[in-house]
Amino acid sequence: MAVSLSGAKMGESVLDLCCGSGDLAFLLSEKVGCNGKVIGLDFSKEQLSVASSRQKLKSKACYLNIEWVEGDATDLPFSDVHFDAITMGFGLKKCSRVSILDFNKGINPIVSSVQELMIDNVVVPVASDFGLEEDYKYLKSSIREFLTGDELEKLALDVGFSSATYYEIGGSLMGNLVAIR
Known part of the structure; x- marks a missing residue:
C-alpha cells in the first residue's frame, strides 16, 4: 500500500527511509523500473547488510537500481538531491510525530x-x-x-x-x- 500510495512511476528517483531489510525498496524498484533509482536508507548496518544480501540473491534486473545508504532519517546525508517519492515503513516509533x-x-x-x-x-x-x-x-x-x-x-x-x-x-x-x- 505504501508503495502504491507513494505515486512512484517508471524512471523516477525514490527514497525509502528506515528501509530495514529492504522490503519496500524492492517493491519500489519494480515500480520505477531499471531506468529509475531507489535509495534505501537505514541507521542499522546489520539491516543494510541483510538488504544487500537479499539484493544479490534476487534475479530481477531492476533490483540493480537500489543503493543502500547508512544514515539517519532525521539528518539526511544528501545534498541537492531530488526525490520523486519518499516512503517509510515502520520507521516511526511510539509517540512519534x-x-x-x-x-x-x-x-x-x-x-x-x-x-x-x-x-x-x-x-x-x-x-x-x-x-x-x-x-x-x-x-x-x-x-x-x-x-x-x-x-x-x-x-x-x-x-x-x-x-x-x-x-x-x-x-x-x-x-x-x-x-x-
Whole structure:
C-alpha cells in the first residue's frame, strides 16, 4: 500500500527511509523500473547488510537500481538531491510525530489561480536566477496532483496515526500536516 500510495512511476528517483531489510525498496524498484533509482536508507548496518544480501540473491534486473545508504532519517546525508517519492515503513516509533510542510492544493479556485501566478511570476524566475529553473518549473502540475488538507488528514489516520491536523498557511498557499503516531 505504501508503495502504491507513494505515486512512484517508471524512471523516477525514490527514497525509502528506515528501509530495514529492504522490503519496500524492492517493491519500489519494480515500480520505477531499471531506468529509475531507489535509495534505501537505514541507521542499522546489520539491516543494510541483510538488504544487500537479499539484493544479490534476487534475479530481477531492476533490483540493480537500489543503493543502500547508512544514515539517519532525521539528518539526511544528501545534498541537492531530488526525490520523486519518499516512503517509510515502520520507521516511526511510539509517540512519534511527523510534520510535513509543502504547498497546499487549495479547493478555492481564486487561491489556486493566485498560487499559479506566484509560481510562474515569482518562484520560477527567482529560481532561474540561481540556475534552478528545472527544479521548480514542475511545481504547478505537481500541486494539482496533491491531496487537499482534509484528504491528507484522512490518509494519515487511515495509515495508523492517532491524530492528524492540517494547518493552512499563507492564505492557503501552503500547508503543514502534523500527525502523531
